[in-house]
Amino acid sequence: MTFEPVVLFFLLGAAAGLLRSDLKIPGSIYDALSIFLLLAIGLKGGVKLAEHPLNEMLASGAAIVFAGALIPLLAFPALRYLGRLSRPDSASIAAHYGSVSVVTFSVGVTFLGQKLETFEGYMIVFLVLLEMPALMLGVLLARHGQGEVRWGKLLHEVFFGKSIFLLAGGLLIGYIAGSEGIKPLDKLFFDLFKGVLALFLLEMGLVAASRIADLRAYGAFLVGFAIIMPLISGVLGVVLGWLLGLSVGGTLLLATLYASASYIAAPAAMRIAVPEANPALSIGSALGITFPFNIFIGIPVYYWMARFIHTSGV
Amino acid sequence: MTFEPVVLFFLLGAAAGLLRSDLKIPGSIYDALSIFLLLAIGLKGGVKLAEHPLNEMLASGAAIVFAGALIPLLAFPALRYLGRLSRPDSASIAAHYGSVSVVTFSVGVTFLGQKLETFEGYMIVFLVLLEMPALMLGVLLARHGQGEVRWGKLLHEVFFGKSIFLLAGGLLIGYIAGSEGIKPLDKLFFDLFKGVLALFLLEMGLVAASRIADLRAYGAFLVGFAIIMPLISGVLGVVLGWLLGLSVGGTLLLATLYASASYIAAPAAMRIAVPEANPALSIGSALGITFPFNIFIGIPVYYWMARFIHTSGV
Amino acid sequence: MTFEPVVLFFLLGAAAGLLRSDLKIPGSIYDALSIFLLLAIGLKGGVKLAEHPLNEMLASGAAIVFAGALIPLLAFPALRYLGRLSRPDSASIAAHYGSVSVVTFSVGVTFLGQKLETFEGYMIVFLVLLEMPALMLGVLLARHGQGEVRWGKLLHEVFFGKSIFLLAGGLLIGYIAGSEGIKPLDKLFFDLFKGVLALFLLEMGLVAASRIADLRAYGAFLVGFAIIMPLISGVLGVVLGWLLGLSVGGTLLLATLYASASYIAAPAAMRIAVPEANPALSIGSALGITFPFNIFIGIPVYYWMARFIHTSGV
Amino acid sequence: MSAQTMTLLTILSEAVLEDTLVGEIMRLGAKGYTITDARGRGTHGLRSGNWRKEGNIRIEIVGDADLCARIVARLHTTYERDYGLLMFTSQVEVQN
Amino acid sequence: MSAQTMTLLTILSEAVLEDTLVGEIMRLGAKGYTITDARGRGTHGLRSGNWRKEGNIRIEIVGDADLCARIVARLHTTYERDYGLLMFTSQVEVQN
Amino acid sequence: MSAQTMTLLTILSEAVLEDTLVGEIMRLGAKGYTITDARGRGTHGLRSGNWRKEGNIRIEIVGDADLCARIVARLHTTYERDYGLLMFTSQVEVQN
């Protein structure tokens, strides 16, 4: 299992946090890094979309979104009945795990680059498409039978929240401009992508370290959930990718999307739509456990599974 | 009329603002982007100046600065007597339109790059030279007959204000270092220029969207002014560029300089020198109307005019 | 004596400060630039370490660290008895001059690049190794006979302070990833290095200008010290580099390390460990005098000396 | 120049609520408000301000006692339970 | 440790005035001041702090009543008309 | 909704002390605190906030008079001499 050096920056950040270094990435720099990553991913996806026929995607798209909706529906009862968490907490965490993490996805793309594997460019579109059903299911699960849902606010938060907005905006600009038109922007958005991802991982390490303490208070169940859930979702992604005839690379990315849990877009949306849920629980498990699990162990494992099923698959 | 993809980022920002997305570019990032753009433009200009004989510029320079001073003198009576705006407001807006916008100019340069047109490198010097007379005229018009003018403060603000200071400083460093000496800085200042411009336009879109509401309060006159004024100034620039024997590219840039209205340097200076003027009016029209007008419609139109006069010109 | 254009940015910043321009680099951007420089330097050093045998370094390493400890021991009595400064102030300033400045070192590396001189890559390790003994000596000198030393706090500040942590972390990542593994990060960390250094020098100029006034209050002695001390340390570095058989480039860098005075890591550590010391004195002399002295005069002089001793040396 | 005694209401809450709270405050009749970014700790744990939405905001409103009471009542019933929120008032002399 | 009653003057104004106001305050005899960046809304409209110069600043000065009155008077006559400006005072116990 | 009179302690000090001061405050029994970044000038000269560690912080603590007195006493003896530090208290009505 070879390492992607970029994940070492996560360890460096986590070490800084745990060892109480005074290293701190200013909030405005964090915001700038995340704007950069979202736009860059969007642009890259848009350019790829422009090159390939869209109908190819439509075929598998519905299946991918539909199967993705299984994840929160699976996670919710586990959290509620095995973990004995409150209804809002269970629903909110389920929504986080149904959503996707742009940074985990980026590490997956980087991993494929290192393995010289290609992938279906339209996978990036699912960064946008998987978010919404997960969040809506989360709210429905939280509200089931209890009072009104502020759908307006939620939908606004989902569609016009920074993450989806920049991803979708980047997709659109990349699609309109195409590979040629976007070329003068390559030097910023594509060439620097991996370096910026490294800095972002440094910050994620810092934040994850500060979240570990929160998590300790909630015991072993949540830690176990944060490791087993992505494995289950990852397997779902591998199998579905193979059934849909995706390449090995595309299959890995689908598994990574399913297995990843959102810790940026979903927290903001859930804070508005399900405010009774304790954000420390969902962010603690998504960022403190699942995120490092995926980038260090999950992605290599899903890759191994994707190759296995593609080569030896029935 | 082909699109420069970079202007799509303005639309994305404006959409985010109008749709009330929570996308927000932190103030310190805005400051950093503008420092970058000003230095990069200055360095580029300085390198070009070092390559070409300066006397070539001196010949046309006086004419360009002198004709540029006509713009606020034309704008003021229009605002004061047609628009019935107060004297300080009219003077302040006139100063904004006599000044220039570095970002509009940058879009012009980018536009020429796409058309493979060259231009006289020393045009960048006029970013510095056109600012001062416009601001001084603005103050004179505001103060005409009324009390003392704080020239000291104004001149200090103009010369040592961030914009002019960084542009002039960049020019000087570029001039001293020359094309060879600046090479190790190219990777930051030149290669990333267009990408940074895209991010800046995103922010400009956000801000412009928030300014539109201000403008609505002041009715149709100002909106009309913000569209017609740049057209008039643009024609002035096209004709003068042609008379001075500039290339098509140089002519377009002169028209763009004349047509553009400042919304960074001039507001800061006018706030100090003519504080009675309402800044919402000048920033609203310069950034909310004239800026998008120029980058979407103005620049292609001035380009068409520049080519027309150069090919079919007497 | 040829100029490195990058140092012109220091002059531009200093001019902005002295002329009271409103140019200001936001604090969060300053933090981001320094994180970038520290990581980039560390990565570069780590990659070079991975390429060369470590034992080569161990031989000379002890000598370099040991001789480096002479600098604060020399500086302290000069400050205390010639300059009649208080014990804590003398000790704190001595610690600053025993420490090293990452930015001065970076200018040295850039200078060598321009001269096409190579250098021993492991010199970067001494950015980390020279810090600690200097700070510990500073505290010992300050506390000599007076009460307890909070070693725990100091050691934590030194090892887990941002500067050392990022340098050491970068070294480690660079060492693990090696030249091949780090390649995808080159576009950010190596290609942009010099441009970012230019922006950092701009900020340093601004800050240095604001520190000059502080210094004026403390008279000629400190100004003299801030010029003579680096010359003495520089000569020590040149001679030792030559004795150890370093290349001309490595000798220059050793002289630059010795001659430079810390104004980022040391102030933070001393503020905690020797709070009675007036930080205006140490930062004023290190950043206001010694830093510009080194980048404009010191480095060319040490280079000249290094070449002289290597060519004509006994 | 004449001083006038008014109430200063200080609200400490989550940055994610900024737009919502500003909407409430203006709707209830405030003439203005001032916001600064903050971080802190309270019964809802540490809010370190590591990124914008994860920090706190500190809102100040100068107004008459009645306005401040209305704002307090509204925020209390709507946001107190689920969000970090601390409100306190004092008397100030507005100079104008 | 002894508390001493003093006046706290809080000034909310435009960031573009920072250097000017600090100059006035020190000239009038203040021993110190503290500034934080702010944003807000008042009679001069929204000041969103989108960039530094477009935002507000919040200045605090601890001093005797007389100093604060002098500062208020000076800023009132010179800046009140043309700039966003809100000033209020309260009594505080300085602990030293 | 019931107001309760409590003490608001405001501490202006150096950013480099943030972790240390927060540690002291929590150890002395505070239920919470709020921090904003600041810059300023006092007897220790200009603290321009050009970078994080070179600026000031403004800490607010709402608590009972006793807690505030304990914090003041502790900071006074430990940090007053060597660091920029200004502390003042006032009475506020906590609304909850």
Ligand SMILES: Nc1ncnc2c1ncn2[C@@H]1O[C@H](COP(=O)(O)O)[C@@H](O)[C@H]1O
């Ligand atoms: N005792 C306190 N003193 C000062 N600020 C407080 C205090 N308690 C809470 N806060 C602030 O109010 C926010 C929300 O408080 P809470 O609802 O208790 O979590 C915290 O994040 C702090 O910024």
Ligand SMILES: Nc1ncnc2c1ncn2[C@@H]1O[C@H](COP(=O)(O)O)[C@@H](O)[C@H]1O
């Ligand atoms: N009623 C208010 N409460 C709190 N802050 C205010 C109030 N009115 C004005 N401000 C602040 O003072 C600044 C200038 O006010 P104005 O001169 O009314 O535009 C505003 O931008 C706000 O930051």
Ligand SMILES: Nc1ncnc2c1ncn2[C@@H]1O[C@H](COP(=O)(O)O)[C@@H](O)[C@H]1O
């Ligand atoms: N008179 C004052 N009014 C407001 N803030 C002050 C005053 N004196 C000091 N400060 C603040 O307290 C910090 C430390 O003060 P000092 O210990 O006097 O240097 C300064 O940097 C200011 O931010």
Ligand code: NA
């Ligand atoms: Na998922």
Ligand code: NA
């Ligand atoms: Na113009």
Ligand code: NA
């Ligand atoms: Na040294």
